[in-house]
Structures are given as C-alpha cells and as structure tokens.
Amino acid sequence: MKIVTSSPGRVCLFGEDVDYMGLEVITLAINQRIEIQGRTNTSGKISVNLEDLKKKIVFTNKKQRNLKRRDYVRSAFNIYQEFFPKDFGANMSVKSNLPIGKGLSSSSAFCAALIGFFDKASQYNSLEKELAWNAYVAEVVNLGEPGGMMDHYASVIGNLVYLECHEPYNLEKLEPKLNGIVIGDTLTKKETIQTLIKRKKEIYQGIQLMLERDENFSLELGSFEDVFFEYEKNKDLNLQRLLGILGIRDVVREGYQLLKNTNPSPEKIASLINRHHEFQKTYFENVTQRMQNLIDHAQNAGAIGCKLLGSGNGGSFLAYSPGTEDVVAEAINDNGGLAYILQQDDGLKIKVVEN
Numbered sequence: 387m388k389i390v391t392s393s394p395g396r397v398c399l400f401g402e403d404v405d406y407m408g409l410e411v412i413t414l415a416i417n418q419r420i421e422i423q424g425r426t427n428t429s430g431k432i433s434v435n436l437e438d439l440k441k442k443i444v445f446t447n448k449k450q451r452n453l454k455r456r457d458y459v460r461s462a463f464n465i466y467q468e469f470f471p472k473d474f475g476a477n478m479s480v481k482s483n484l485p486i487g488k489g490l491s492s493s494s495a496f497c498a499a500l501i502g503f504f505d506k507a508s509q510y511n512s513l514e515k516e517l518a519w520n521a522y523v524a525e526v527v528n529l530g531e532p533g534g535m536m537d538h539y540a541s542v543i544g545n546l547v548y549l550e551c552h553e554p555y556n557l558e559k560l561e562p563k564l565n566g567i568v569i570g571d572t573l574t575k576k577e578t579i580q581t582l583i584k585r586k587k588e589i590y591q592g593i594q595l596m597l598e599r600d601e602n603f604s605l606e607l608g609s610f611e612d613v614f615f616e617y618e619k620n621k622d623l624n625l626q627r628l629l630g631i632l633g634i635r636d637v638v639r640e641g642y643q644l645l646k647n648t649n650p651s652p653e654k655i656a657s658l659i660n661r662h663h664e665f666q667k668t669y670f671e672n673v674t675q676r677m678q679n680l681i682d683h684a685q686n687a688g689a690i691g692c693k694l695l696g697s698g699n700g701g702s703f704l705a706y707s708p709g710t711e712d713v714v715a716e717a718i719n720d721n722g723g724l725a726y727i728l729q730q731d732d733g734l735k736i737k738v739v740e741n
Contacts, residue, residue: 489696
C-alpha cells in the first residue's frame with residue numbers, strides 16, 4: 387500500500403508563548419508543507435529517507451526505547467507500534483519546502499505528517515482531533531520538548547483555528563480567509579528549546595510572586611494592570627515575563643472576537659498584530675535589532691501589521707500586507723532578509739495511492 391501524507395507549517399497569528407501556559411491561541415496554516423511518501427511491506431523494518439537533510443533512519447518493528455532529542459520518527463511510530471503485525475515494514479521518503487527553525491513549526495508539521503502516515507498504515511483511521519493530539523504526544527510528551535499543542539492542531543486542522551490549550555481543549559474553525567501573508571526571514575538562527583525552557587521558568591516564578599500577593603491570582607483571570615502595578619515597584623524580571631503573557635493573552639481574546647466575523651477589518655487585524663509585537667519586544671526582549679530593522683523596511687513598503695514569529699532572538703516575522711505583498715517582499719529581500727509570500731492552506735492530507 388502506498389500512502390502519501392502532507393502537513394502544513396503554520397503562522398501563529400495571535401498567541402506566541404501562551405499555548406504552553408494553557409491559554410488560547412489563533413493559528414493560520416500556510417502553503418509550505420512537509421510531504422511523506424511511503425509504501426508498506428512485510429520486511430519488519432521501517433526505513434525513512436530524509437531527502438532534504440541527506441539522512442536515513444532505519445529501525446526494526448518493535449517498541450523504540452531510549453528516544454533521543456528530536457527523534458520524531460521513532461516517537462510517532464511508538465504510538466502505533468502495537469497495532470502493526472510483526473512483519474510490518476515501510477519504506478518512506480520525506481521532503482519539504484518548509485524552512486527549519488524559522489518559527490513556522492517545521493518540527494510539529496513533521497510530526498503531524500508522520501502521525502498521518504502511521505495512522506493510515508495501521509488502519510486506525512483517527513479523527514482530526516485525535517491525530518492532532520497524537521502529534522502533540524509524539525513531539526512534546528514522548529520527547530519532553532517544551533512547546534505546547536498549538537502547532538500540532540494548526541498543522542492537522544489547517545486554515546484558521548482558535549484553540550484553548552487546556553482541558554477540554556476547545557477548538558473552533560474560524561471562517562475568514564486571510565490574504566496578505568508575507569514572512570520575513572532574518573536569516574539568523576534561533577535556539578527554540580533552550581529559550582522556551584528559560585522563559586517558561588521565569589513566567590512560573592512571576593505567577594508565584596503574584597500568588598504571594600493574591601492567592602486567587604490565575605493566568606486565565608489575572609489582570610495585566612494588577613501585575614504592572616507590582617512590576618513598577620521593583621522591575622522584577624519574572625513579573626516582566628508574566629506581563630508579556632498577559633498582554634498577549636488579551637490580544638488573542640480580542641482577535642477571537644474580531645475573527646468570528648466572516649470579513650474582519652484588515653486594519654483591526656493589523657492593529658492587534660502590532661500590539662502583539664510590542665508585548666513581545668518590550669516584555670520578552672526577544673526581537674533582535676536585525677529583525678526590527680527588517681520590520682521597519684516592511685512597514686515603510688506597505689505592511690500594516692508586523693510581529694515576531696516563534697520564540698524569537700532570530701528566525702522570522704509576519705508582515706501582514708494585504709494588497710502590497712510583492713512590494714513588501716521586495717523591501718525585505720533588498721535589505722538582507724528573505725521573503726516568502728504565502729497563502730492560507732488546508733491541514734493534514736492523507737491519501738492512499740493504488741498503484
């Protein structure tokens with residue numbers, strides 16, 4: 387049986403850094419994708435050719451132990467291993483036009499595509515939400531990586547999604563079809579995992595400081611103004627990080643109300659994108675000067691809303707540019723970045739090819 391799966395990267399429209407804290411996010415799937423093509427066989431071996439990385443992974447059909455960092459293939463396989471016959475095998479190849487380490491969720495898209503392949507190969511035929519959850523388990527739970535579940539749901543569900551990243555994980559597909567999506571790559575590498583580990587620790591310490599002052603404080607209901615009042619007293623770094631989370635949380639909530647309309651105002655979307663970026667820049671201090679310079683050039687060329695993507699300190703940014711995509715992309719390219727003009731896209735695709 388030949389199986390082809392394809393999963394998109396995503397732009398976090400609103401909500402960087404809040405998904406792993408159990409809050410709400412809004413994501414947009416993009417038309418840069420990871421594709422897996424493979425045939426099942428009876429060899430008892432799984433062979434995965436990572437074409438873009440010029441790397442090959444081969445292992446036998448048994449539970450994989452002692453998983454290493456970013457061992458996404460074996461982690462995804464483990465979820466389904468008990469459903470395969472003893473002689474199950476597969477020859478798989480992976481290719482992608484989704485940049486790695488640029489805040490576009492390449493690792494989560496890869497996990498989603500892997501889950502789609504193994505799910506179909508096992509004939510488990512999971513529902514969308516189950517596929518998204520399994521992709522999250524493969525990357526975050528099994529491998530101990532510090533991100534949240536936003537990326538996996540974005541890659542599986544596709545298009546525009548509102549997700550509450552806490553039980554019962556309320557998910558809503560939003561109707562608008564957004565255009566004007568330009569991604570500006572700063573061409574500088576970022577260290578996502580270490581950044582998130584450190585930031586998460588600081589946020590929890592900020593929460594603890596607030597709980598010492600108010601035992602009823604919570605991320606869901608806590609006031610930005612109350613935390614800012616405490617922060618002004620001593621400029622504590624942990625409270626500064628907490629302010630970033632609360633500010634972004636409030637942007638997400640306003641964005642959700644706006645995007646429940648079929649035709650939301652681009653100017654209002656842009657205003658929220660810009661406010662989101664200011665919270666990231668001011669309270670997380672993760673916007674490099676190089677990125678900000680490129681954002682300034684993009685805005686001068688017609689981008690009406692710009693924000694950092696991902697964990698920051700490198701990587702990419704969103705330049706929301708409805709009607710001026712080409713000019714904005716040219717400005718980014720002319721000033722030392724690399725621009726992508728992207729479209730909103732569908733989620734995980736799984737198909738069986740008969741030949």
